[in-house]
Amino acid sequence: MNKLQATQFLKATGLLDGFEAVIETMVTNGWPGDTTIYDHAAYELLKWHSQHKEEYAGQKIVNPGTKS
Numbered sequence: 213m214n215k216l217q218a219t220q221f222l223k224a225t226g227l228l229d230g231f232e233a234v235i236e237t238m239v240t241n242g243w244p245g246d247t248t249i250y251d252h253a254a255y256e257l258l259k260w261h262s263q264h265k266e267e268y269a270g271q272k273i274v275n276p277g278t279k280s
Contacts, residue, residue, distance in 0.1 A: 226261075226268040233260045 243252035
């Protein structure tokens, strides 16, 4: 799998959009001091996913790293 295929796969699954939203939210709002950055990022990513899962649900995506 080359870098372009990997990037296309991450874009098609919504992972790049999700992580972009997480970073944008954390830059804008920061994260609470009572949790780790990893826990807060996971929370933000799960929240983003619950709001956008329908956008990616109907797409047939083939992992480019698997051999057919």
